[in-house]
Amino acid sequence: MELTIIWFVLVGVLFTGFFFLEGFDYGVGMLLPFVGKNDVERRIIINSIGPVWDGNEVWMITAGGALFAAFPHVYATMFSGFYLALFLMLMALIVRAVAFEFRSKDESPVWRSTWDWMIFIGSAVPALLWGVAVTNLIKGVPINEKMQYAGTFFDLLSPYTLVGGVAFLLVFLFHGALFLTLKVQGELIERVRQVATKVGVLAAIAFLAMVGLTYINTDLFNSSLAGIALWGAVVVFVVSYGLLWAKKFNWAFAMSGLAIVFTTAAFFSGLFPRLMVSSLNSAWSLTIYNASSSAYTLKIMTFAAVLLVPIVLLYQGWTYWVFRKRVSAKDLEY
Numbered sequence: 110m111e112l113t114i115i116w117f118v119l120v121g122v123l124f125t126g127f128f129f130l131e132g133f134d135y136g137v138g139m140l141l142p143f144v145g146k147n148d149v150e151r152r153i154i155i156n157s158i159g160p161v162w163d164g165n166e167v168w169m170i171t172a173g174g175a176l177f178a179a180f181p182h183v184y185a186t187m188f189s190g191f192y193l194a195l196f197l198m199l200m201a202l203i204v205r206a207v208a209f210e211f212r213s214k215d216e217s218p219v220w221r222s223t224w225d226w227m228i229f230i231g232s233a234v235p236a237l238l239w240g241v242a243v244t245n246l247i248k249g250v251p252i253n254e255k256m257q258y259a260g261t262f263f264d265l266l267s268p269y270t271l272v273g274g275v276a277f278l279l280v281f282l283f284h285g286a287l288f289l290t291l292k293v294q295g296e297l298i299e300r301v302r303q304v305a306t307k308v309g310v311l312a313a314i315a316f317l318a319m320v321g322l323t324y325i326n327t328d329l330f331n332s333s334l335a336g337i338a339l340w341g342a343v344v345v346f347v348v349s350y351g352l353l354w355a356k357k358f359n360w361a362f363a364m365s366g367l368a369i370v371f372t373t374a375a376f377f378s379g380l381f382p383r384l385m386v387s388s389l390n391s392a393w394s395l396t397i398y399n400a401s402s403s404a405y406t407l408k409i410m411t412f413a414a415v416l417l418v419p420i421v422l423l424y425q426g427w428t429y430w431v432f433r434k435r436v437s438a439k440d441l442e443y
Contacts, residue, residue: 112407113397116179117384119414121377123175127168128239128373129366134162136285138205138232139278142225144289144301148218151225153436155209157292160432162209164425166202171421178410182256182400183384190250190258191242194265198235205231233278240277244270244319247327247376249388256395269322276319279312280346280372284365287349290358294437302353309350316346329379338378342371 137158145151177184188195208227215221248269251260286305290298320339323329330336349364380386384400387393401407 112404112411113179113401114382115411116175116401116407117377117381117397120172120175120179121373123168123172124377125370125373127165127172128369130161130165130168132236132281132366132369133285133288133362134158134165135232135236135278135281136283137289138228138285139236139282140285140289140301140304142222142229144297144304145225146300148221149438149441150297151221152213152441153293153297153438154289155212155228156436156441157289159209161425161428163206164428167421175410175414179402179407180384180395180397180400181402183395186252186256186258186385186395190252190260191245191265193262194238194242198238201231201234203231236278236281237274240274240319241265241270243277243376244273244323246385247323247329247379249327249386249394251389252385252387252393252395253389254393256393256400259389267326269319269326272315272322273319276312276315279308279315280365280369283308283312283349284362284369287353287358287362287365290353291362292436294435302356302358305353306350309353313346313350317343327379329375332379332381335375335379338371338375342368342375345371 137154141151141154145154173184176187204227208224208231212221212224212228242265245265248267250258251264253259283305286301286308289301290305293301320343323339329339345364346368349361349368352358352361352364382397383394384397385395387395402410
């Protein structure tokens with residue numbers, strides 16, 4: 110197998126892991142001001158992702174680094190074309206990280222409530238923008254013959270991409286609610302479950318709308334593998350919702366995660382061998398062949414990945430194992 114194909118798959122795997130892990134982080138952050146009725150409950154919710162949220166973001170950094178090293182032309186075109194959107198995402202992530210650290214520095218209810226809403230904003234904005242970004246990649250953006258973005262920020266916004274953004278946001282919200290059912294205790298579990306049942310309906314509607322618009326606005330379904338994966342995501346999402354009603358929370362969370370995995374796999378397989386589709390001329394699309402680094406660079410990267418990625422996976426798996434228990438009020442520091 111060619112190294113360009115291997116790195117296309119690896120970048121897809123990194124983004125899949127990121128959406129699965131950071132997806133429930135975003136969901137928990139968005140739920141924080143609504144599910145937590147008092148400061149103790151909100152601290153429990155924050156502590157449910159406290160040991161892992163920063164590690165989950167490493168997947169995004171690693172995916173971006175892999176994209177930069179393996180496909181530099183894609184990195185350059187994407188980060189110049191999506192500059193404003195990525196800047197907004199970066200600012201939201203900075204605000205969220207600061208909020209996690211600053212929230213407990215003062216006992217004032219106003220202070221803590223303000224930072225709780227900053228966590229909400231810092232989670233909702235990236236969730237929305239990731240959906241807009243992913244749907245733009247498959248729909249196509251104005252890229253000229255010089256591999257340069259030839260549009261504006263508003264060229265990234267369309268009914269399809271906005272629906273994609275809302276779908277991603279709601280699916281992550283549902284995914285985060287299911288994660289909380291595994292991490293909290295007592296009446297908070299039932300409150301989260303009730304929220305999840307309502308959000309799940311909205312997420313299903315938005316997701317089906319995205320699938321329909323994907324069929325109309327893109328060529329994704331020209332790939333049979335992509336079509337199977339996307340409809341598979343719909344099926345397992347419905348299964349996840351049914352398991353939620355049955356209060357089988359572990360399996361419900363696993364199925365919602367699988368829906369995210371299938372969705373990401375569908376978009377990447379629908380793109381292949383492209384990485385960014387040009388809406389001006391299909392011949393100007395960025396592919397794994399015209400946008401890749403040299404063969405020598407890819408060989409060095411492959412060696413480094415084989416050596417280091419298993420270590421990272423083992424460490425993160427160990428972290429989740431250590432912090433696998435439910436969080437309760439007695440675990441909080443006063």
